[in-house]
Amino acid sequence: MGNSSASLSLPNLTTHIVTKGGSVFRLSYFDLVDHIILLRQVVVHPEMIEKGDKLNFFIKDYCHRMSNNQMMSKYRQSELPWEIDWIWHVHRLHPINYYNDCIKQIPNNYFIDKRIRKLTIDEYHKFDYSKSEKRINNRITFVPSFDLEKAVLRQRDFLDKFQQHELYTFDLRNMSSMKFREIVENYILFMKLARKKYNNLSTFDIDLMWHTHMRYPLNYFQFSEQLCGFLLNHDDSITPQVLNNAYKDTAERWKTAYQSEYGHNVDRDCFRNSMSSIHCTITHDSIVKKQSNHGSYTGCGGFWSSGSDVGNSNSCGSSCGSSCGGD
Template identity: 45%
Template sequence: MGCSHSLSIPHHYAHIRTKEEKTFKFSYLALVDHIVLLRQVVAHPEMNQPGETLNYFIKDYCRRFASRGIRTKRQQRRLPWQIEWIWHVHRLHPVEYHTDFSTLWSNDELFDKKYTRLRLRKHNRNHAIRLAKVKSSSTKFIPSLDLESAVLRQRDFLEKFKQHTIYSSNLSQYSQNAFEQMVQNYISFLKLAREGEMIVPTFDIDLIWHTHMRFPSSYRKACIALCGFVLNHNDAIEVDTLKDAYEKTADRLMHTYNVSYGKDVPVDRLRETQYISSCAIIVAPISTNSCDGAGGDCGDVGGCGGGCGGGGGCGGGCGGCGGCGGD
């Protein structure tokens, strides 16, 4: 499963409107880019196992991060997928990512994703990895989280991904309605969050949430607009805690939307809920242009999407594969 199908990918956008009439958009191409990367990681288990290969690419990523080697579209286009994976895991911790970035460049804008890869080049697949000596950097960078441990914690998510139909689906045939509903389910999930309480989403929501966090600047702006604070992501929560929180989340969702957890939340029902004053819903039709390749706009995310799949918690916000807290 090294790459997406070769047919053109539909250029869907889900548009979200808040109660303040602010609008955001979430690109289906950003989701495809994410899935393509996950498929590649699944095909190369050395990138989620402790060892020389993983350590090599973590060191190389830190060097590139410290030297601004992942900032531009051109730099991102040339990134090895292994570096893209480490960068992805770093961004799954938005508070720590922002802290690390601000420590190096206090007044600069976050390194955001500018290049969307809809398929992998042939030389990136099924080839032995050659480990060269990592070049030294004049700027020492030590992440605020243990990147190796963070990568290893993604193994559970990857196992769930392999069991999901989207792992082997033809992404060029995914309908706009299905994509819209995935984003709407996440928005509805966000509105369950309460300050200081833990909520745990489903895998489908987790997949979208992870996609959203791949665009740090857009993610922060959307979180502030939708929830009033930046939602952090904590994937290191004990299983028993997650199970209890998941059951409470399911009860809260049923009480709020009268829908069983894991089922789609109808937009019409959102207009009837007690949370209507704070609701954000999908609006307007989705454009359906096609895009054959990977370009800057293909992965554009300007709003909401996000979620979590087995896990979560909140300390001031929305939950996830681990948890969330206010920033």
């Protein structure tokens, strides 16, 4: 599946979104690859989505690292094993909880953002679990505000859908600029459609890009507030009945807004008109180059405002996550 070669030639595909206020956000194909590489690794290690000693160990190890400021720097993040990155990933899929957990429990209200990306599984630090079961001895002071184990287990449905998706086995060197453009533009249209009083349910393609963006929480927060007018929350714990009704509602609003069936690409003219209505300019760059060391990459880019209304219950938007998806 193109998951381990250190010499991949990946297309350098980047979308820039310029808002009315002049803020520029960047969504990169490399960020999607970084996400897909991790998901593929979790799929072949099902013990990381099952109750048991191994999952429990890595949740504790993650909390231990957060307690002891071992997640902040680029160097520290470069040393993370993929198992810890997976637990951290699930925590970030709850953006309001993650924000509050950081600023309330990390010393000096420090917010831990993603600072590097990894484009092959070989870039992850190797970790021998069999020799490390008794390693965590220090007191753990970082406690997530929701049950992290249950949140990990809920990702099984998302991963089941991922295994049915073309990107699970897709040669990542072959992504076309048009395909990536469609993925990003549908995600942008979904964010634009979001409303506070609705549960906004994504298709799987959109959900994959949504999850990718939330891996860079500072960028996601500001992007959401600029495009939606509030922080669009993500919640994968809502019931199937609510999910079904919310998906139908989202599909109806999508069809009304974009004259297209949900799950289908929107007409180019309609997309341009939608972006014009919110004074957004979208540009796509495409450069094919040899993969090199991307360890110093700082994420999607974007901006962070300390005055953002994060964590306020009135800022919460939709509920979506591993139970989302569609045809």
